[in-house]
Amino acid sequence: SSGINAEYGDSGTDGRSICVRTCSGTTVKGATSWVDYSTANIGVYTDVSMEGCEFIAPPNVVTTLNGDSHHWMATGGSSTYSVTADGFRVYVYTKSTGASMSIATQKNWSITWIAVGYAC
Numbered sequence: 001s002s003g004i005n006a007e008y009g010d011s012g013t014d015g016r017s018i019c020v021r022t023c024s025g026t027t028v029k030g031a032t033s034w035v036d037y038s039t040a041n042i043g044v045y046t047d048v049s050m051e052g053c054e055f056i057a058p059p060n061v062v063t064t065l066n067g068d069s070h071h072w073m074a075t076g077g078s079s080t081y082s083v084t085a086d087g088f089r090v091y092v093y094t095k096s097t098g099a100s101m102s103i104a105t106q107k108n109w110s111i112t113w114i115a116v117g118y119a120c
Helices: 099-104
Strands: 020-026 041-051 058-064 087-093 110-118
Touching: 041 110, 058 087
Parallel strands: none
Antiparallel strands: 020 110, 041 087, 058 110
């Protein structure tokens, strides 16, 4: 048995579908608050707020790293860390680009995201 009641479509979230919320956003291109996480210029991170989404629990989040240049060589822009109902962190490994927070800002790196979770 799949655990789904085919007659009623109950997957264990019956009655909560009105509480499901999709919320999306982007950090500011050219003004994202990047922080170097190493003195060796191998990566940066940014904290992303989702407070306006009013989730009641950590949602499922999908992210992408955007920019004008060099971001295609970076890794980690689609990986989220420390997801809470109010936000998450993204670490971007930049050793192959030699990028630091100043390069990430200069090249207009930003994070675009979409989250799906419960609001009630």
